[in-house]
Amino acid sequence: MHLTADVLRERTRESLPLPGSGRTQERFDALRGLGREDLALAKLVEPHHDALAIAAELDHAADPDGVWAVWAAEPPFAQVRAVADGPRWRLQGRKAFCSGADLVTHVLVTADDDGRPRLFAVDLDQPGLSPDPDGPAWVGPGMARARTVTLRLDDVEAEPVGEPGAYVDRPGFWHGAVGVAAVWAGGADRVAETLERSSRLDEHGLTHRGEVRVALAGVSALLAEAATAFDAEPGRRDEHRALVVRAAAARAVDDVVAHVGRATGPGPLAFDAAHAQHVADLQVFVRQHHAERDLARLGSLGAP
Secondary structure, three states, X not given: OOOOHHXXXXXXXXXXXXXXXXXXXXXXXXXXXXXHXXXXXXXXXXHHHHHHHHHHHOOOOOOOOOOEEEEOOOOOOOOEEEXXXXXXXXXXXXXXXXXXXXXXXXXXXXXXXXXXXXXXXXXXXXXXXXXXXXXXXXXXXXXXXXXEEEEEXXXXXXXXXXXXXXXXXXXXXXXXXXXXXXXXXXXXXXXXXXXXXXXXOOHHHHHHHHHHHHHHXXXXXXXXXXXXXXXHOOOOOOHHHHHHHHHHHHHHHHHHHHHHHHHHOXXXXXXXXXXXXXXXXXXXXXXXXXXXXXXXXXXXXXXX
């Protein structure tokens, strides 16, 4: 599918239940379905729904007709500073990993407010936003269709969303983190379909199929448990659970890709363009999991 602003607007027209609203499993199922369908599309649609959930949690009136993104990556080479200008705010600096920058209409972006992290809403229909010619160019085939760039922000008008620190301190931060894991699980589902369709599996191939089913069943159970827990205690900041689900989903992705490849050989990656592209997209997408750093953080937390 060729991703355009019209396609994105159509695919974000229908709202999802908010996390912790009593229908979180329905939300996770929809996000998992997006990951199964098209990971580049999911990379743009999931943040729209996350942005609306963030805005609702932080009492911000987000434009319901807009197509939203969330740009919260803060690598050392790209920082944004927020400056108060009377009743208004202005953003200055560079923002990396801006997916869909030429497709979305609004964005929630993190910036530094006098040494404190803060979230701001930006209408992209204004001057001052431009591709950074010195920023790294996306050269890999994985997730290339998400059109991720580094942007320069020069005196860009913005509206604060919540107080400093509110973006990461709210319970919904972890609800959203599990939502992304649901997308990864959907991506793994799609890879597994190649193995499920195969009718020429010897005993070793059947073993790989069994391993894949176990991995996906484990993630499904954890997502269901998380949905139930979030609905039961929507105000709980459940970092421990979120880190467990994300680690399990990332591990399932690695396991599924490995087992499908070992069972089928190079054929699907060499001759099935859709499968090869999906695997490439998934392996980039899942790197949003911070691997050993997240596991170390999980290990440092008290018992649940």
